[in-house]
Amino acid sequence: MSDRWVAVLSGGLSHEREVSLRSGRRLSAALRSAGLVVEEWDADTQLVHRLHEHRPDAVVVALHGGEGENGSVQTILEMLGVPFVGTDSRACRRAWDKPTAKAELARAGLTTPEWAVLPHATFRELGAQPVLDALVERLGLPLMLKPDQGGSALGAQVVREAAELPAAMVGCLAYGDTVLAERYVEGVEVAVAVVDGPDGPYALPPVEIVPESGVYDYTARYTAGLTDFHAPARLADKAAHAVGELAVAAHRLLGLRDVSRTDAVVAADGTVHFLEVNVSPGLTETSLLPMAVEAAGASLGEIYAGLVERAVSR
Amino acid sequence: MNLPGQHPKQGARSLDPHLRRYAARTAGMTASEIRALFAVASRPEVVSLAGGMPHLAALPLDSLSAEIGDLIAQDGLVALQYGSAHGVPELREQICDVMALEGISAHPDDVVVTVGSQMGLDMVTRIFCDPGDVVLAEGPSYVGALGSFAAYQAQVVHVAMDADGLVPAALREALASVERSGRRVKFLYTIPNFHNPAGVTLAVQRRAEVLEICRAHGVLVVEDNPYGLLGFDGVTYPALRSTDPDNVVYLGSFSKTFAAGLRVGWVLAPHAVREKLVLAAESATLCPPTLNQLIVSRYLSTHDWKGQVKVYREAYRERRDAAISALEQHMPAGSTWNKPAGGFYVWLTVPEGIDTKAMLPRAVTQRVAYASGTGFYADGLGSRQLRISYCYPTPERIREGVRRLANVIKDEMELHETFGPTAARRAVPGPQTPSPDTA
Numbered sequence: 001m002s003d004r005w006v007a008v009l010s011g012g013l014s015h016e017r018e019v020s021l022r023s024g025r026r027l028s029a030a031l032r033s034a035g036l037v038v039e040e041w042d043a044d045t046q047l048v049h050r051l052h053e054h055r056p057d058a059v060v061v062a063l064h065g066g067e068g069e070n071g072s073v074q075t076i077l078e079m080l081g082v083p084f085v086g087t088d089s090r091a092c093r094r095a096w097d098k099p100t101a102k103a104e105l106a107r108a109g110l111t112t113p114e115w116a117v118l119p120h121a122t123f124r125e126l127g128a129q130p131v132l133d134a135l136v137e138r139l140g141l142p143l144m145l146k147p148d149q150g151g152s153a154l155g156a157q158v159v160r161e162a163a164e165l166p167a168a169m170v171g172c173l174a175y176g177d178t179v180l181a182e183r184y185v186e187g188v189e190v191a192v193a194v195v196d197g198p199d200g201p202y203a204l205p206p207v208e209i210v211p212e213s214g215v216y217d218y219t220a221r222y223t224a225g226l227t228d229f230h231a232p233a234r235l236a237d238k239a240a241h242a243v244g245e246l247a248v249a250a251h252r253l254l255g256l257r258d259v260s261r262t263d264a265v266v267a268a269d270g271t272v273h274f275l276e277v278n279v280s281p282g283l284t285e286t287s288l289l290p291m292a293v294e295a296a297g298a299s300l301g302e303i304y305a306g307l308v309e310r311a312v313s314r
Numbered sequence: 315m316n317l318p319g320q321h322p323k324q325g326a327r328s329l330d331p332h333l334r335r336y337a338a339r340t341a342g343m344t345a346s347e348i349r350a351l352f353a354v355a356s357r358p359e360v361v362s363l364a365g366g367m368p369h370l371a372a373l374p375l376d377s378l379s380a381e382i383g384d385l386i387a388q389d390g391l392v393a394l395q396y397g398s399a400h401g402v403p404e405l406r407e408q409i410c411d412v413m414a415l416e417g418i419s420a421h422p423d424d425v426v427v428t429v430g431s432q433m434g435l436d437m438v439t440r441i442f443c444d445p446g447d448v449v450l451a452e453g454p455s456y457v458g459a460l461g462s463f464a465a466y467q468a469q470v471v472h473v474a475m476d477a478d479g480l481v482p483a484a485l486r487e488a489l490a491s492v493e494r495s496g497r498r499v500k501f502l503y504t505i506p507n508f509h510n511p512a513g514v515t516l517a518v519q520r521r522a523e524v525l526e527i528c529r530a531h532g533v534l535v536v537e538d539n540p541y542g543l544l545g546f547d548g549v550t551y552p553a554l555r556s557t558d559p560d561n562v563v564y565l566g567s568f569s570k571t572f573a574a575g576l577r578v579g580w581v582l583a584p585h586a587v588r589e590k591l592v593l594a595a596e597s598a599t600l601c602p603p604t605l606n607q608l609i610v611s612r613y614l615s616t617h618d619w620k621g622q623v624k625v626y627r628e629a630y631r632e633r634r635d636a637a638i639s640a641l642e643q644h645m646p647a648g649s650t651w652n653k654p655a656g657g658f659y660v661w662l663t664v665p666e667g668i669d670t671k672a673m674l675p676r677a678v679t680q681r682v683a684y685a686s687g688t689g690f691y692a693d694g695l696g697s698r699q700l701r702i703s704y705c706y707p708t709p710e711r712i713r714e715g716v717r718r719l720a721n722v723i724k725d726e727m728e729l730h731e732t733f734g735p736t737a738a739r740r741a742v743p744g745p746q747t748p749s750p751d752t753a
Contacts, residue, residue, distance in 0.1 A: 013360075015675055018353035044357070120729065128733045154347055155675065166733040173729055174675040210326060222345035225330030286329050 014066030034301030361715030401427025454690030479516030508657025
């Protein structure tokens with residue numbers, strides 16, 4: 001048991017506020033059950049004042065999207081000298097921008113689906129159709145479109161026909177100014193959580209995701225029962241080892257700290273493709289990290305209580 | 315997709331072990347990215363033009379708290395006890411006095427008190443509709459009503475409106491069309507005054523015609539009238555129920571004229587219907603909350619409640635004016651809207667090509683929220699419309715919210731110019747409107 005008291009930050013102003021509030025509530029309950037004293041704080045205009053006034057032993061960032069994952073909140077915590085669980089501000093910025101993270105990992109030799117980054121301005125200035133034609137010519141179909149920043153699959157869409165592209169682009173650009181278009185890789189979709197331990201980062205059992213609709217979109221993520229999960233994933237030993245290695249490599253190469261979740265797909269030929277990484281993994285009732293923790297025979301409260309101790313002693 | 319009755323695949327872990335037990339009517343009850351966006355609307359940084367929360371700051375809270383304290387002290391053993399499913403008799407008498415303002419002559423026995431008029435709507439649908447029955451409703455219509463109809467697996471056929479409300483010719487046409495298809499129309503659901511979401515009012519000269527058409531086709535009329543006393547010029551319109559007591563079921567509410575959180579509404583129905591409603595209500599809730607009914611009853615007898623309605627009217631008129639002047643100042647060409655003469659809502663049509671549902675994430679990013687038009691139709695229409703609720707924010711916030719909304723629309727127009735008319739709409743599953751408490 002610990003006598004630490006921590007502030008769990010959740011909510012915020014991003015599109016993922018609802019998910020973050022749920023993550024925050026679940027994490028807070030888990031930490032309380034591990035014996036910590038927990039307060040749940042929104043990331044609002046009172047945050048800096050509260051941090052000054054109350055000085056928690058540590059902050060746990062359960063914010064998703066926007067300021068909670070792009071390094072902004074982490075910068076504040078660093079400036080104020082408040083220990084916190086999670087990745088530092090600089091590495092957050094790298095991981096938050098999906099194309100930046102992909103490029104860095106590709107340079108290091110990891111496999112990731114071919115991609116193109118397309119700001120709205122590119123379409124506006126060069127004309128939408130020629131750019132879309134070039135995109136299909138280069139990457140083929142189907143394509144995965146997603147906002148270059150953000151999570152919870154908001155604005156993400158699989159495009160199988162060229163005629164669907166303009167509408168999908170409009171849908172994606174409602175969430176941000178830039179689209180990340182990736183070659184869509186069919187295969188076994190997995191999520192691998194990585195936790196920092198005394199001997200370095202280690203991977204929890206991969207969780208296999210089988211959405212009944214075929215696409216792991218917002219509805220499939222947050223409606224219990226619309227997606228089946230296998231934890232650990234039904235992978236051969238070699239592939240299971242490979243996805244774990246990929247996730248740990250992504251965690252190390254991007255300079256992530258304490259906890260991360262890598263999303264990947266294992267193609268039919270066994271190749272493991274990195275898709276994206278999350279510095280603040282979801283912790284809701286339908287989220288993947290808690291399933292991985294359970295599959296590892298651990299408890300969410302114990303793991304995060306351990307991370308709190310690491311943060312305090314840094 | 316796992317539909318009700320299906321098992322998850324062998325060896326897979328489903329996060330909902332009850333999946334195969336759900337009724338078929340739960341099929342649409344899924345998480346929605348659009349609904350999740352409204353979580354941000356509760357933050358003060360966001361101007362929410364989405365929710366229909368009444369302006370309670372105008373209530374005399376000090377005197378109310380004294381009355382409620384006295385009520386508990388004097389009548390606590392009654393107020394905190396079970397009551398009749400029919401409702402507190404004294405309140406039912408007072409409700410008749412309220413309805414008299416709109417020309418209704420009723421006996422208190424024919425009033426059934428409900429947990430908000432939403433429960434009344436649910437009860438009426440429950441006793442009249444079998445799966446597959448048709449309900450006629452204005453297009454657009456109140457999202458809570460569409461939810462009730464869907465819960466009982468009724469099919470909604472929309473009837474067109476214009477600036478004078480429901481169009482009688484369209485009603486005739488809809489009835490004929492449904493009858494030709496061999497289906498059965500159970501009732502017409504209508505909001506004649508200061509419509510939610512369209513903001514229009516059924517012209518007085520059309521009211522008799524609408525009643526006559528329904529009577530000729532053997533179709534009951536369900537009149538939902540939460541806003542009738544909130545006309546900005548102080549004029550009230552004759553309720554449909556006032557001229558056709560045998561073929562109109564009337565739904566009323568104290569949510570807009572007093573306090574929404576008390577959840578006190580009522581149904582006025584012909585004797586035989588009322589008997590069934592009481593039994594249906596008994597099985598649903600045993601009885602409406604006695605304490606809340608007695609609070610409303612005390613309020614009506616001890617406060618100048620008509621004066622309070624006038625205060626509300628003036629507050630809402632000021633807000634309506636703020637919304638309309640901001641729309642005139644900021645909205646791009648190609649946008650149209652109505653100027654409501656009462657109630658809470660402006661119905662805005664945006665320039666062609668724009669999908670208000672797909673635009674919502676951009677709006678939330680720019681710190682303004684609204685209700686997309688698609689939630690107010692059962693048939694997928696409304697993507698070019700949105701509802702502006704001016705009831706809750708201050709006039710200054712309304713002006714700022716409309717200014718932000720105009721910028722969002724302009725950005726979206728630019729996006730559509732870029733991608734052209736082939737950028738067809740994207741289906742977004744799940745509920746698409748905010749819950750009522752999202753302000």
